[in-house]
Amino acid sequence: MKSKDKALPTSSPLERTGERLSYYSHNPKFYVAVDCIIFGFKEGELYLLLLKRNFEPCKGGWSLMGGFTQESESTDDAAKRVLLELTGLEKVYMEQVGAFSAIDREPNERVISIAYYALMNINEYDHELVEKHNAFWVNIKELPPLIFDHEEMVEKARKKMQQKASTKPIGFNLLSNMFTLSQLQSLYEAIYGEELDKRNFRKRVAEMDYIEKTDQIDKQGSKRGAALYQFNSKAYQKDPKFKL
Amino acid sequence: MKSKDKALPTSSPLERTGERLSYYSHNPKFYVAVDCIIFGFKEGELYLLLLKRNFEPCKGGWSLMGGFTQESESTDDAAKRVLLELTGLEKVYMEQVGAFSAIDREPNERVISIAYYALMNINEYDHELVEKHNAFWVNIKELPPLIFDHEEMVEKARKKMQQKASTKPIGFNLLSNMFTLSQLQSLYEAIYGEELDKRNFRKRVAEMDYIEKTDQIDKQGSKRGAALYQFNSKAYQKDPKFKL
């Protein structure tokens, strides 16, 4: 790898630092950040967990939650850690969105950032931690201007999440363990940004045997009550077909 | 951004280096590489342009072409530069595949690498440069073991390229300016890894007005000769629908 083989035909004594080989030491190093697009869902709408920054740089602005990759971490690890720091949650569904590396993406320092999106249940997190970070759930239809290139990250994350959610059962991460079909439908309507036909939707759900009806009834959403369903991931593994 | 606000409540004098603010200086920095999955197409098969490494590390192994991001570049820029260094080509179609950051992905140094795939016409490049880098077109069905995590990069790139090629007219980058429908079909068969029905394929092509029949005839591929077509990207912009 790493081209530059003209300048570095073989490893030379000059290229050693201490005990370890260093073929690379004439190249620059960079801060590598991670930024998290954290999706939540309530009342038929998607929300993002955003920071109203009470620290520099861009104090006072709105931003994604982020952090710096450490020596001991992959960027996946760093993203998980950053999410844990903010929400107290482990094992949250996350996907890499991509690297953002424009030279001037931050005003004062060169930082390359790897964006990740996360899907979490908006009802289960550590409120104290979120408050401490001055973070708020913001309706995705009413996003404020975001600092740096964070709006671009959000856009890319939305597209990627939408694409993935249509072919893989990742949407359930945004719901409680048990959910009504109306909730599931309104979730997918929010993800796709369009209304879906109730009967066609339920027909498709009925074909996915791993979306299992429980004997529980939800009495919050309606007078009549609606059957609660759950996603059975083991059953899904056996016949992993999904389309909504 | 960047969490760690406990350790860094506000910018303090200590956080300044020279003239510039440095809120981040207690964080580590990393080499940031780019690696290129370079696709070509000939004789009905996909090929990758791979290096038989005549330099360390992993001299003698097969790898992707790569290089290090410089201060003056985004990773997109770096990927373009690296491709230019190897092939002499500018304006090649490239897409980011993602960041690869496992701590031990390289044996001797911590390097975070951003992978890109490139689609190029296998008939048009600077052979001298390729020879100088000891690079070879390898049939994608007969790939040798690759160093580091490059096989993982290739797999992810193939999936991403396949996905994109089915919905956006990027495949033309792998063909000459003019091509026969048989060539186009065999390209898509190679991308999808499955045979396609000739009549159905041509029916779909016929619906895309921006795939224009020229008055040129290809006499190489057959005795009878086959009409040559070209992709009209301006016509495509006007009605950007694509599905193959």
Place this chain on the structure above:
DNA sequence: TCAAAAGTGTTAAGTTTACACCCATGA
């Protein structure tokens, strides 16, 4: 008693798939 959400099938339209023969030409 009525408003509000839950639940339930059928048909038409559109899309996708399968399939076979004649044509033109150079060797």
Place this chain on the structure above:
DNA sequence: TCATGGGTGTAAACTTAACACTTTTGA
């Protein structure tokens, strides 16, 4: 003259989209 790839249409299968009424119950 024949082997080779070029070129062409139709029907069946399947998938998707459109659509309206009855049920239950808490206020």
